[in-house]
Amino acid sequence: MSDDRLIVALxxxxxxxxxxxxxxxxxxxxxxxxxxxxxxxxxxxLANELKQEHGKRIFLDMKLFDISATIEAAVRGLAQxxxxxxTVHGDPHVVRAAKEGAAGSDTKILAVTILTSQDRGDLDxxxxxxxxxxxxxxxxxxxxxxxxxxxxxxxxxxxxMIRALPQAECRLIVTPGVRPTGSASGDxxxxxxxxxxIADGADHIVVGRPxxxxxxxxxxxxxxxxxxx
Numbered sequence: 001m002s003d004d005r006l007i008v009a010l011x012x013x014x015x016x017x018x019x020x021x022x023x024x025x026x027x028x029x030x031x032x033x034x035x036x037x038x039x040x041x042x043x044x045x046l047a048n049e050l051k052q053e054h055g056k057r058i059f060l061d062m063k064l065f066d067i068s069a070t071i072e073a074a075v076r077g078l079a080q081x082x083x084x085x086x087t088v089h090g091d092p093h094v095v096r097a098a099k100e101g102a103a104g105s106d107t108k109i110l111a112v113t114i115l116t117s118q119d120r121g122d123l124d125x126x127x128x129x130x131x132x133x134x135x136x137x138x139x140x141x142x143x144x145x146x147x148x149x150x151x152x153x154x155x156x157x158x159x160x161m162i163r164a165l166p167q168a169e170c171r172l173i174v175t176p177g178v179r180p181t182g183s184a185s186g187d188x189x190x191x192x193x194x195x196x197x198i199a200d201g202a203d204h205i206v207v208g209r210p211x212x213x214x215x216x217x218x219x220x221x222x223x224x225x226x227x228x229x
Contacts, residue, residue: 002030003225005198007059007174009033009208015042015049021212022050028221031084033206035061047083059085059174059206063112068097075101075109085110085151085174090140092147099148108151108172111144113137116155116177134158142167156192156202163201178205180224194227 008029010018018038022029032050034043039062050056060083064071071088075098078086082105088098090111098109114123114137123133137158142165144152151172154162159173175197197205207224214220 004031005204007031007033007204007206011208013041015046018046024217028218031057033059033061058083061087063087065089068093071097072101079105079107090144092143095144095147095149110151110153111149113140113154156197159202160200172203174204175202176206178207180210194224
């Protein structure tokens with residue numbers, strides 16, 4: 001049986017491959033993430049088909065960032081599809097505008113803190129102020145939650161600290177950068193196992209390549225589910 005704490009990232013090129021993967025996974029997976037990489041390959045159409053025709057939950061990972069008026073308009077347009085989660089950058093003005101755009105829908109706005117593929121060297125290259133990544137993630141998460149975010153995206157290594165924030169009560173924590181025991185880390189730099197991420201306070205984990213690149217994606221998903229249980 002499925003467990004919607006597991007979100008499978010459909011990081012494949014187009015809707016045809018996405019549907020084929022979802023068919024292989026069948027009732028093992030109930031929640032899918034569709035990101036920018038598939039947007040021009042029919043990502044929105046796939047999101048709607050999986051949601052409306054197959055009863056799946058959908059996380060649309062757009063990581064939107066722009067001026068407030070543009071964010072509000074973009075989110076209002078996306079919210080009409082009534083998808084479950086939508087990501088924006090965690091800047092307070094972005095979060096507030098996204099919540100305005102999502103008003104009247106069931107779409108939850110999740111704020112991105114610091115990408116799980118980044119380490120301190122990457123932040124230095126981006127001219128992000130000094131400080132340890134966990135401290136910056138927690139501070140950014142707190143500000144996003146105060147601005148009204150329904151939850152945050154963080155690496156599993158910061159989940160426990162975010163869960164301890166007063167602002168995080170009854171809010172969602174979704175963690176990419178999760179790797180099943182024995183899996184390669186790939187380009188992720190701040191990782192944990194599925195069981196550890198949940199134990200540290202995550203509500204949902206996102207797993208992509210360890211499942212869709214596996215020769216038997218259904219078996220790979222079942223292994224993740226067994227780690228969760």
